[in-house]
Every structure is written in structure tokens, then in C-alpha cells.
Amino acid sequence: MFRKIKERCVLLRVSRLxxxxxxxxxxxxxxxxxAESGTDPLAHYIFRGWKEGRNPSxxxxxxxxxxxNPDVAESGAEPLEHYLRYGAKEGRLPAPSSGTKVHLEAQPYVSPLTSKVNPKVKQVYLHVGMxxxxxxxxxxTLGKNxxxxxxxGICFPRIKxxxxxxPLRVVFDDNNKWRTWEIGLRGWTEGEExxxxxxxxxxxxxxxxxCESDTLCLSGEGISTMSPGDIENLKNVIVQILPNADIDVLLFVRDYTAIRNSGLQQRIKTGNLIINPWAIHCIGEDDVAGGVNYRHHIEKFSDLFGSEHCHVHAFEESCRHQYGPAGYFxxxxxxxxxxxxKVEWVRANESISDKALSIIGYIESRCPILLKNRTVRNPLRQSRSNRHLLKIRGNKFSVGPTVVATWIKQARADANWLKKKCRIDYTQEAAPSPEPKDIIFSxxxxxxxxQIFEMLDPVLQCLVYDYCVEASAHFTDDESSETFKLLRKWIGExxxxxxxxxxxxVNARDYALYARLYSKG
Structure with a gap:
């Protein structure tokens, strides 16, 4: 399915080697x-030629x-790559002739994909936001300006x-994890993907x-999830096209408790975590994402780009900037x-209230954005359809103190490493977390x-009404009961x-497809 792109990534890796x-x-x-076929010679050798006994030089x-070297033959490894990576160091001979010489420090073969170089760019910033x-x-903010x-002198480009x-992670992803996710999220066919x-x-x-600027900036938090091999492929493309540019990596980290609390909200908003909408403050350790491992992310970039080119910044420090994280950046x-x-500043993804999370949690439990183990888009849901619900007011969401204490314990070893390596201190024990306030619907x-109801699509209108019906049995204080009663009446009128x-x-065909996919998870 993704053969063409995987082949390109292989070519980009081996061409420099x-x-x-x-x-x-x-x-x-x-x-x-x-030669007669017009096939790129390197591509032919890598994917067919060596298996047919054709020599690269x-x-x-x-x-x-x-x-x-029967061990190499048995492993199925391409022989020239094996020799250059391991065989030469192990004393294996590349050919029977005593005059054979393999140039281990050679200039890279130029792939047709990256044959046009740009000598003007002197600096590349790779923003790995985390x-x-x-x-x-x-x-x-950068896109707006x-x-x-x-x-x-700074180029911040549109890509697709x-x-x-x-999306760069999709291109250079070796294991198809993100490609599978993108197909489900966007509802694409294989050809569209x-x-x-x-x-x-x-x-x-x-x-x-x-690019005509001296500086090029690339930014994507998804880049942090790429494997070292994926990142190396990405780096090779940049180096081949921008041979005169230094590459510096900008990484941002955040207090472990704050980042997981914020991440929890994001996972609920995007349908990646289904919760009990009637007890959102009782989310247990089984319901939350795994621990944050900054060491893993930072070290893989340091290994590939050099520690002197990897700059780690605390999110909290960026928030103290006069213009916030964007100004600091x-x-x-x-x-x-x-x-x-002169900059037009833009803010995004701010915290949402406990009431907003409760109603979104209900919608996602009834009619999730992604179905079939979150690999297929729900035919009944529209992209970003719940964005108007994010405006609902209420108390700031936070998990209970038991979960917070567990998070701190999980992060201790990584926090000690971060303090020693990057001089960013998240080792302090957090102040006792207060018990979340009861939710009162006033x-x-x-x-x-x-105010927002008419802006919702018919599916969400129906689900919000159902929420008001079912919520009456869970939030039984007098004020909440009266609010839900009035809302049911108003919606009905x-x-x-x-x-x-x-x-x-919805139409019967879409509903039947939704019901079938929903039954499969």
C-alpha cells in the first residue's frame, strides 16, 4: 500500500551511505x-539488482x-550496505581481487528526488514541540505572520x-503506525492516502x-514520535537539499503533572480516550496515558544531531514571556x-471546563469520532464538530490527588535525568492536589x-439532548435538575x-454502517 514511499525512504537512507x-x-x-527501461539505477539495484547478482560497481x-558470508546471505541483508556498515570493520572482503578498494568516505550518490540543492539556506530549526x-x-502564530x-529572513513554509x-512523520514512518491512524482519522481510501x-x-x-531565506523553520510535535531511523531519513533529505545549513533542534518540555492533565483533556476532546461522563474526576490510572519519557525523546535527537545542536526549553519559561510561548519561540x-x-498573536488549545469534558465524554461514548479500535472515521461525525462545545463554562478540569501522586512517582527517574542533563527541575514534589469540585449545572x-445549539450539526444536537435526559439521573442537585428540565423543554420547542x-x-445507510463499526469497537 505504501510501497512507493517506503522505497523512497530506503533510497534516501542508503544513498548517503x-x-x-x-x-x-x-x-x-x-x-x-x-538503461533501456529508464529505471533509476540505484532503485533498481536496491530492490531487484543485488538479488539478481548484479554488482553496484x-x-x-x-x-x-x-x-x-553465509550469515549475511541467510539474513537477507543487502550486501553492499552490510559491508559498509559492518563488514569492512569485521575484515570481510568485498571482492576476490586483491586490488579491490571500497571508498568508505565517498561523496553521496544524489537521488533524483533531492537532486536540486539550495545553497542559500544557512540555518534550519527543527521544532520538536512535544x-x-x-x-x-x-x-x-508563525503561519499567521x-x-x-x-x-x-525566516521561512515558515506550508507543507500540503x-x-x-x-505529516512528515507519515512520510518517513517505517512501521505504518501513523499512516493507519491517518487513514481512519481522515476517512481516506488507500489511493487518497x-x-x-x-x-x-x-x-x-x-x-x-x-526557499530564499537564510533561515528555514520546520515545526511538528508529531516529529517527536518518529523512530531514530525515521528521523535519520528526515535528516538525510534536509542535508542533501540544504548542504550549507546547520540544523538545530528545539525541544520543549513541561511539568509532568501539568502535561498529563492537559494531555488527558486533549485525548478526551479528540475521541482517543472514552471516559465515564458522569464521573470525570474519578478517572483512574487505567484510564490515563502512559508516563512521559523526556529522556528517550531528547537522547534520540542528540544522538543524530549532536547535543550541541539540541536545545531543550521549559514550557513554563516560555509562558512567562511577554507574548507567551509563541513570542519565546x-x-x-x-x-x-x-x-x-507587528506580530498577530494566536492562542490555541487552552484548557476546557469540567462541564465541557462531561458532555464531550458522553458524546464520544455514544458516537465516537473514530471506530473499529480508532482506525476508521465514524460516518456520522464531522471533522472538529465538537469545537463549539469547548466554549461551555465551568470549573477548570483536574484529576484527583491520587492520580496526581501516581504521576509524580512515575516521573521521578526521568525528572532526575532531566534536571542533571538539561538543568530543568521538575523534581519538586507538587503541592497537595485539592479534591475536584462537584459539578453544578447552573x-x-x-x-x-x-447559544451554541444551532451551530451544532444534527447528530450533535441529538446527542446533546440525550445528554440532558440522562444527566438528570446522575446530577441530582436541585439546580442541575432544574437546568436540565429547562433545556429539554427549550430543545423540544x-x-x-x-x-x-x-x-x-441521519440517513439509514450511514446509521447502519455506524452501528456495524461501533459493534466492532
Whole structure:
């Protein structure tokens, strides 16, 4: 399904390793059938040629190497890559001739995909925001001020129409984890997914090749989830197209309790965590994401780019900046201070209330955005359909003290490492976490629902009405009971269709598909 992109990633990896040990001219001269076909010689060798006994250069004999190294032949490894990575160090011979010489320090073979280089760019900033560290606000602010950035020598490009560059993880992902997730989230066919991946890779190369600025900034919190091999593929593309650029990695971290509390909200909002909507403050350890491991993320970038090129910043420090995380980030890009007052600042993904999480939690338990183990989009749900519900007022959401204490204990070893390595101290024991307040649905809730109701699609209108019906049995104080009673009456008078049941507000075919997928998880 993703064969073409996986092949490109392999080519990008081995092209720098092989260098002039792969000779395109020799390969085409020795294999006229390949020359006539117009196939890229390196691609042919990697995916077919070596298996057919074709040699990559006059200095390396595939048949000899495999015959004299049965362990390599048995493993199925491509012989020249094995030799350059391991065999030369182990004293294995590349060919029977005593005059054979393999150039271990050769210049890289240039892939057709990255053949056009751009010598103008001197600096690349790779922003690895990590989860819940202001990345969206940073991206939205930079995207809103692209022309101002360009005037000051900074290029912040669109890639496939967006300023969030996390789709790069889909292109360079070796295990298809993120590709599978993207298919479900976007509701794409395989052909549409392939088209998207091709377009992302093409845009990525073109924006680098056509960049006129001294500085290029790439930003995507999804980049932090990439494996070392994926990141190395990404780095190789950048280096091949921008040979004169230094690459610096900007990583942001956040207090362990705060990041997990914020992340918990995000997972509920996006349908990636189904909760009990009637007891949102009783979320137990089985319901929350695993611990944050900053050491793992930071070390893999330090290993690939060098510790002197990896800069770790505390999210809390960025929040203290006059212009918030986006302003702090612009300072790291050396954006001139005299231009700060020209910037149009954008904020995003702020905390939501306990009431908003309760109603969103109910909707996701009844009609989740993603079905079939979160791999297929629900045909009844629209993208970002719950965004209006985020405006509902209430108490700031927080988990209970027992969960907080567990989080602190889980993070202790990683926090000690972060303090020693990066001089960012999250080892302090948090102040005792207060018990969450009881949720009371007052006049404010009534006002919020009646104000946003007409902006909701019919599916959400129906689910919000059902919530008001069922909530009456769980929030039994007098004020909440009266609020839900008034809301049911108001919805029945102004939007009677919302009271008919979910199966009656959508077409039968979509509902049947939803019911079938829902039954499979």
C-alpha cells in the first residue's frame, strides 16, 4: 500500500551511505536492460539488482560477498550496505581481487528526488514541540505572520497546505503506525492516502529547494514520535537539499503533572480516550496515558544531531514571556525585537471546563469520532464538530490527588535525568492536589447550550439532548435538575428533530454502517 514511499525512504537512507561505492554509469553500462527501461539505477539495484547478482560497481562483487558470508546471505541483508556498515570493520572482503578498494568516505550518490540543492539556506530549526507544550499556538502564530517572518529572513513554509509539519512523520514512518491512524482519522481510501503522502514528500522537497531565506523553520510535535531511523531519513533529505545549513533542534518540555492533565483533556476532546461522563474526576490510572519519557525523546535527537545542536526549553519559561510561548519561540529564531509589535498573536488549545469534558465524554461514548479500535472515521461525525462545545463554562478540569501522586512517582527517574542533563527541575514534589469540585449545572450552562445549539450539526444536537435526559439521573442537585428540565423543554420547542433519536436524524445507510463499526469497537 505504501510501497512507493517506503522505497523512497530506503533510497534516501542508503544513498548517503553508498556514496561513490555505487556507480550509476557502471551499473547502466553493465546492465543495458536497466538503461533501456529508464529505471533509476540505484532503485533498481536496491530492490531487484543485488538479488539478481548484479554488482553496484567494479569494486564490489555481490555473488562473492554472499558466497563467502553465509550469515549475511541467510539474513537477507543487502550486501553492499552490510559491508559498509559492518563488514569492512569485521575484515570481510568485498571482492576476490586483491586490488579491490571500497571508498568508505565517498561523496553521496544524489537521488533524483533531492537532486536540486539550495545553497542559500544557512540555518534550519527543527521544532520538536512535544505534546501539550504550546506547539499549536506557535504554529498558528508563525503561519499567521508568514510574510513578516520572510521580511526578517525566516521561512515558515506550508507543507500540503498546512503549517503543522507533523505529516512528515507519515512520510518517513517505517512501521505504518501513523499512516493507519491517518487513514481512519481522515476517512481516506488507500489511493487518497497514497496521493497525500506523495504530495507531502513533494512539497517538503520543493519548499526547501525554493526557499530564499537564510533561515528555514520546520515545526511538528508529531516529529517527536518518529523512530531514530525515521528521523535519520528526515535528516538525510534536509542535508542533501540544504548542504550549507546547520540544523538545530528545539525541544520543549513541561511539568509532568501539568502535561498529563492537559494531555488527558486533549485525548478526551479528540475521541482517543472514552471516559465515564458522569464521573470525570474519578478517572483512574487505567484510564490515563502512559508516563512521559523526556529522556528517550531528547537522547534520540542528540544522538543524530549532536547535543550541541539540541536545545531543550521549559514550557513554563516560555509562558512567562511577554507574548507567551509563541513570542519565546520567535526569540529562539532570532526574530528582531523591534518587529514583535507587528506580530498577530494566536492562542490555541487552552484548557476546557469540567462541564465541557462531561458532555464531550458522553458524546464520544455514544458516537465516537473514530471506530473499529480508532482506525476508521465514524460516518456520522464531522471533522472538529465538537469545537463549539469547548466554549461551555465551568470549573477548570483536574484529576484527583491520587492520580496526581501516581504521576509524580512515575516521573521521578526521568525528572532526575532531566534536571542533571538539561538543568530543568521538575523534581519538586507538587503541592497537595485539592479534591475536584462537584459539578453544578447552573444558569450559565443553560445559556451556553442555548447559544451554541444551532451551530451544532444534527447528530450533535441529538446527542446533546440525550445528554440532558440522562444527566438528570446522575446530577441530582436541585439546580442541575432544574437546568436540565429547562433545556429539554427549550430543545423540544426550538429543535424538535433533536428529540427523535440518533437513528432518525441521519440517513439509514450511514446509521447502519455506524452501528456495524461501533459493534466492532
Amino acid at each position: 553508498f556514496g561513490s561505492n555505487f556507480s550509476p554509469a557502471y551499473y547502466l553500462e553493465s546492465n543495458p536492460d536497466v 567494479p569494486f564490489f562483487d555481490v555473488a562473492y560477498y554472499l558466497a563467502n 505534546w501539550k507544550t504550546g506547539t499549536t499556538s506557535i504554529q498558528n 508568514v510574510e513578516l517572518l520572510r521580511e526578517n 497546505g498546512v503549517y503543522n509539519h507533523s 497514497q496521493e497525500f503522502i506523495d504530495a507531502v514528500l513533494h512539497d517538503f522537497c520543493v519548499v526547501m529547494q525554493e 520567535l526569540e529562539q529564531l532570532h526574530f528582531p525585537h523591534q518587529s514583535f509589535d 444558569q450559565n450552562f443553560y445559556d451556553d447550550i442555548t 426550538h429543535f424538535p428533530g433533536a428529540t427523535k433519536g440518533l437513528e432518525n436524524v
